[in-house]
Amino acid sequence: MSDVGTVVREAFGGGASVEGLVRLSGGASRETWALDVVTADGVRHPLVFRSGAAGLAAEARLMRAAREAGVPVPGVVAAADSYVLMERVEGETIPRRILRDEAVRPLLAGQCGEALAAIHRMPLSALPQATDTRDADAGTPAADVQMAGPRGVGDADGDPLAVWREALDAAGEPHPVFELALRRLAATRPESTRRTVVHGDFRNGNLVVGPRGVEAVLDWELAHAGDPLEDLGWLCVKAWRFGSPLPVGGFGTYDDLLSSYEKASGHPVDREALRWWETFGVLKWGVICVVQARRHLSGEARSVELAAIGRRVCENEWDLLAMLEENPLR
Numbered sequence: 326m327s328d329v330g331t332v333v334r335e336a337f338g339g340g341a342s343v344e345g346l347v348r349l350s351g352g353a354s355r356e357t358w359a360l361d362v363v364t365a366d367g368v369r370h371p372l373v374f375r376s377g378a379a380g381l382a383a384e385a386r387l388m389r390a391a392r393e394a395g396v397p398v399p400g401v402v403a404a405a406d407s408y409v410l411m412e413r414v415e416g417e418t419i420p421r422r423i424l425r426d427e428a429v430r431p432l433l434a435g436q437c438g439e440a441l442a443a444i445h446r447m448p449l450s451a452l453p454q455a456t457d458t459r460d461a462d463a464g465t466p467a468a469d470v471q472m473a474g475p476r477g478v479g480d481a482d483g484d485p486l487a488v489w490r491e492a493l494d495a496a497g498e499p500h501p502v503f504e505l506a507l508r509r510l511a512a513t514r515p516e517s518t519r520r521t522v523v524h525g526d527f528r529n530g531n532l533v534v535g536p537r538g539v540e541a542v543l544d545w546e547l548a549h550a551g552d553p554l555e556d557l558g559w560l561c562v563k564a565w566r567f568g569s570p571l572p573v574g575g576f577g578t579y580d581d582l583l584s585s586y587e588k589a590s591g592h593p594v595d596r597e598a599l600r601w602w603e604t605f606g607v608l609k610w611g612v613i614c615v616v617q618a619r620r621h622l623s624g625e626a627r628s629v630e631l632a633a634i635g636r637r638v639c640e641n642e643w644d645l646l647a648m649l650e651e652n653p654l655r
Contacts, residue, residue, distance in 0.1 A: 329374050332410055333362050336403040340365025349373075355381075359413060371415070373399065376408040383453035384545050385409045390451035395443040397541050416535035418543070420567045423534045424575050432538040434577020437527070437560060438585030440542055445521040445553040445590060452522060452550055485551075485605065486511055489612045496615050502642040503615075506608045509649060515554075515598035523551040528565040529574035557586065557594065558602025563644045564610055564637070604648050611641030 333341050341364050349357040356377045362370040375381060385404030388411070392398050399411040417423050424430060490507050493500060525547030533541040559565075560582070561572050569575030573582045583594050618635025620626045 329358065329360065332374070332403055332408060336410060337362055337364050337370070370402075371413040372402060372410055373413045374408065374410050379406050380453070380546070381409045382406045384548075385411075387451055387453065387545050387548055390447055391444065391542070391545070394447045396440055396447070397539055398545075399541050399543075414533045414535075414541040416533040416540045418530065418533055420529045420565070420575065423529065423532075424567060424569055426534070429534060429536060429538055430576045433532075433534065434571075434573045434581035435585035436539040437532075437574065437577075438582045438587075439589045440539060441524075441527060441553070441556050441560075442586050442589035444524050444527070444542075444556065445519075447522040449520075449522060449550055452548060485555075485609075486514070489609055492616055493612050496612075496619050498615060498619070500611075500615065500638075500642070502645050503608060503611055506604065506645045506649065510601065510605055510608065513601060515595065515601050517552040517554075519553055519592065520550055521553045522548060523553060523555050524548055525556075526559070527556045528560055528562070529567065529576065530565065552602070553592075554594065554598055554602045555605075557582065557599055558604075559606045561599070561603045562606040562610060564607075564641070600648075604645070607641055607644050607648065611638060611645065614638045614641060 329346065330343055333343055341362050344361045344363060346358055346360045349359055355375055358374045358376075360372055360374060362372055364370070382404050383406075385401045388398045388401055392400065399414050401409060401411050403410040417426075423433075486507060493503055493507075524542065524545065526544050527542065531542065531544045532539050533543060560574055561579070563572075566572065566575035571577055572579055579596075579599075583596075583599075587593055614634050614637045617631045618638065621628050621631035621635070
């Protein structure tokens with residue numbers, strides 16, 4: 326971990342001190358810490374410090390651009406390639422607790438529509454330069470490919486389906502439901518009419534929610550250029566509903582989300598195209614579950630968490646069969 330004290334003194338002056346340093350859960354390659362900085366004049370600043378992996382300076386630049394576009398994100402205090410120091414936004418991030426809050430829950434789908442519209446207004450120049458532009462154009466950035474499967478996956482030029490087909494093939498396991506979904510999706514692919522910044526993991530669990538609703542959008546490391554409906558569809562994937570019957574993050578309806586998004590963005594949303602991207606999202610999450618489980622079973626990374634993710638494969642297969650039966654993606 327980068328030296329927190331040095332970073333704090335550079336940002337706030339030599340008289341600043343660090344109090345209440347506590348490591349937060351989540352992230353194997355990056356460490357996240359909560360802390361308070363007290364400046365020489367006694368002012369207290371609640372902050373979060375992330376370190377442990379390259380690329381954080383680019384993520385910080387992206388967050389600053391998001392803030393300028395009106396996206397609710399933590400303010401960045403200081404950043405370098407190996408760390409970022411940002412404001413700590415108070416609120417809840419655990420989805421099941423969020424879904425139990427009957428006062429705030431009805432606000433969230435509309436606020437997500439507004440936040441996504443702001444993300445999709447961001448200039449493409451805000452995105453980090455990909456080492457391989459094919460990854461950025463494929464709807465799955467290099468970081469996501471490395472998280473989900475073997476390196477080298479992502480050679481398919483501009484085709485997100487090909488990326489995940491290759492990831493599934495590399496796992497070396499038969500999954501007929503995923504093969505069926507891949508064929509159906511390939512045969513019914515909607516025409517993409519816009520290319521914007523895509524957050525890449527906008528869902529319940531990556532939002533800080535307070536009494537007023539969505540306070541901050543977190544986890545920008547998978548941002549890339551692509552079809553904005555990818556974000557909308559991913560938010561609606563069944564896995565992120567956490568048992569709720571409501572299709573948007575477990576907290577709202579499609580109409581709640583889309584009416585807000587269309588009003589804020591000025592762009593109508595094709596409902597059939599959204600259904601395609603939602604189905605793609607279920608497929609993508611299913612393949613990720615396969616690949617992550619293989620990492621544990623092969624001995625590459627022995628982990629109870631990765632093993633447990635493997636149990637989700639059949640859930641996604643069931644969800645895909647239900648979606649293909651209810652709406653055959655004609």
